[in-house]
Amino acid sequence: MFCPSCGTAVQPGQKFCTECGGTLAGLAAGSTFAPSAMDESTPPPFGTALPPPSVTPTAAPVAPAAPADPFEATAALTVVEQTSPTGYDPNPWDAGATGAAGQWPAQGGDTGQVSAVQPFRITPLVAVSAVAAVLAVASAFVKVASFEVAGDFANQQSFKLNDFASNLTVGAIIAAVLLVGGSVLGATGRRVGSGVAGGAGLALAGTFGWVIGQVIAQFDLQEVLLLGGGGSFTLTTTQEVGFWLAVGAAGMGVVAFVLSLSSAGNDGHAPINPAIGVLGALGTLAVVVGPLIPMNGAALGDNFTNDFIPPASLYLRLAVVVLIGVGGLLGFLANRRWGLGMALGAISVGAWQWVTAITESGDIPLGIAGGNPGATDFTPHVVTTIGVVVMLLAIVAGLLAAAQQRTAQRALP
Numbered sequence: 561m562f563c564p565s566c567g568t569a570v571q572p573g574q575k576f577c578t579e580c581g582g583t584l585a586g587l588a589a590g591s592t593f594a595p596s597a598m599d600e601s602t603p604p605p606f607g608t609a610l611p612p613p614s615v616t617p618t619a620a621p622v623a624p625a626a627p628a629d630p631f632e633a634t635a636a637l638t639v640v641e642q643t644s645p646t647g648y649d650p651n652p653w654d655a656g657a658t659g660a661a662g663q664w665p666a667q668g669g670d671t672g673q674v675s676a677v678q679p680f681r682i683t684p685l686v687a688v689s690a691v692a693a694v695l696a697v698a699s700a701f702v703k704v705a706s707f708e709v710a711g712d713f714a715n716q717q718s719f720k721l722n723d724f725a726s727n728l729t730v731g732a733i734i735a736a737v738l739l740v741g742g743s744v745l746g747a748t749g750r751r752v753g754s755g756v757a758g759g760a761g762l763a764l765a766g767t768f769g770w771v772i773g774q775v776i777a778q779f780d781l782q783e784v785l786l787l788g789g790g791g792s793f794t795l796t797t798t799q800e801v802g803f804w805l806a807v808g809a810a811g812m813g814v815v816a817f818v819l820s821l822s823s824a825g826n827d828g829h830a831p832i833n834p835a836i837g838v839l840g841a842l843g844t845l846a847v848v849v850g851p852l853i854p855m856n857g858a859a860l861g862d863n864f865t866n867d868f869i870p871p872a873s874l875y876l877r878l879a880v881v882v883l884i885g886v887g888g889l890l891g892f893l894a895n896r897r898w899g900l901g902m903a904l905g906a907i908s909v910g911a912w913q914w915v916t917a918i919t920e921s922g923d924i925p926l927g928i929a930g931g932n933p934g935a936t937d938f939t940p941h942v943v944t945t946i947g948v949v950v951m952l953l954a955i956v957a958g959l960l961a962a963a964q965q966r967t968a969q970r971a972l973p
Contacts, residue, residue: 678749685819689743689757692812693736696764699805700729705775706798707782712791721802724774725930726922728767731909732809735764738905739816751823752901752962758820759887759905764813766880767909768806770930773876775803780870817887823898829965831895832958840903840954844888846947847910848881851929853941858934880929884910888951900958907951914940914948 563570565582575584699721706718721728738760745753779797786793852863864874887906891899910928917927917938927940928948940948 678747680744680748683743683747685754685757685816686740686743686747688812688816688819689739689761692761692764692809692816693739695805695809695812696732696736696739696768699768699802699809700732702802702805703800704771704802704806705778705800707779708796708798709782709786709793710796711793713786713789713793718800719775719778721771721806722924724771724924725913725926726924727913727916727926728771731767731912732764734912735760735767735813735905735909738908739764739813742901742905743816746820746823751827751896751898752959754820754823755891755898755901755903756905757901758817759891759902760908761813761816761820762883762887762906763909765810765817766883768810768813769876769879769883771806772803772810773870773873774930775799776870776876777873780873781868784868820898820902824894824896825898827896827898829897829962829969832897832900832961834895836954836958836961837892837895837899840892840951840958841889843947843950843954844885844892844903844907846943847888847907847928847951848885848947850941850944850947851881851927851932853943854933855941856934856936858932860933862933877929880910884928892954897962900955900962903951904955907948907955911948911952914944918945 562568563577563580563582563584565577566580568577568579570577570584576582577584701720703718703720704724706716708716721732739757742753742756742758742760746755746757747753782797783795786795852860854860854862863878865871866874884906888903891902891904891906893899894902913926913928916922916925917931917940919925920938925938927938928944931938932941
């Protein structure tokens with residue numbers, strides 16, 4: 561028998577437990593220890609068989625997921641073949657590209673497709689235009705020519721660009737800006753920019769050609785005056801740094817024009833209204849003819865031969881209107897965006913000279929090609945004025961028409 565309180569073995573008939581003092585009343589003989597009556601904190605008597613512990617089955621431990629390898633591809637990569645915009649070759653110097661090896665392809669490409677805007681790249685036109693612009697601006701701020709007389713008529717004098725005409729420096733800067741700006745636009749696929757650069761190259765060549773002619777005429781005039789005065793003298797003439805800068809700028813301007821021709825042709829857009837081209841061409845002819853009209857008793861032949869002006873100076877003066885005519889006629893009759901840019905560049909310096917001459921701004925505001933034979937003031941001939949105005953109006957009308965075409969094309973599905 562066992563005490564129901566502490567489990568200590570007791571004798572039959574014993575009333576109290578000798579261990580815990582608990583009552584044993586009601587404990588019948590032969591009673592055994594009841595585990596359920598025991599306090600869980602009390603250990604069972606020595607030798608008592610304990611029930612087997614219950615085992616609760618548990619799920620197998622889950623191994624932690626391996627960390628993702630950042631260098632392991634998690635999905636298949638899809639390679640998308642990229643195509644270049646029309647006429648743009650990312651590496652045009654490789655053989656098999658748009659152009660032959662070592663050649664730049666024509667800007668925009670004459671493929672009949674609309675020319676796309678391209679990433680900027682340094683093209684031959686950009687490089688040549690930049691050099692021409694630097695030479696032009698530099699020549700405007702240094703001496704162009706000088707002479708010195710020793711002997712009975714001692715004298716010396718030097719000339720800068722504005723000493724020949726007060727609107728030449730700004731004219732040179734205008735041409736330089738259009739050269740660089742136009743060539744940069746052309747390098748991004750905008751053909752109108754290439755046209756502007758080419759036309760500005762012609763304007764620069766004509767302007768500095770006229771300056772070179774004036775230097776020749778000035779040296780010749782000094783010699784004639786000294787010979788007419790008698791006495792002994794020594795005349796020393798010097799073509800200064802500005803003269804050679806002007807020669808270089810004129811030459812590079814012609815090269816820029818030639819390079820811009822690669823952007824002429826079909827640009828994928830509909831041609832500009834032919835009426836605009838015809839109007840602009842007529843205006844160009846008026847600009848060419850206007851400065852040649854004699855005034856105040858002068859003769860038409862004075863444009864070609866003159867007893868007081870060296871032939872070289874006369875021919876270089878004629879080159880001014882010829883180059884304007886080339887740029888204007890070629891540009892307007894092309895009926896393309898490139899042509900509009902060409903016409904704009906060609907008349908740019910002439911338009912500035914016309915404005916300053918008609919408003920008499922500056923000390924010597926000579927007009928296009930130095931004005932008309934026999935003119936007694938700076939006012940341009942009315943034919944010249946009509947021609948300049950018509951050219952500018954035609955250019956504006958053409959650019960507006962081109963903008964409307966582009967807007968209509970973008971609206972198409």
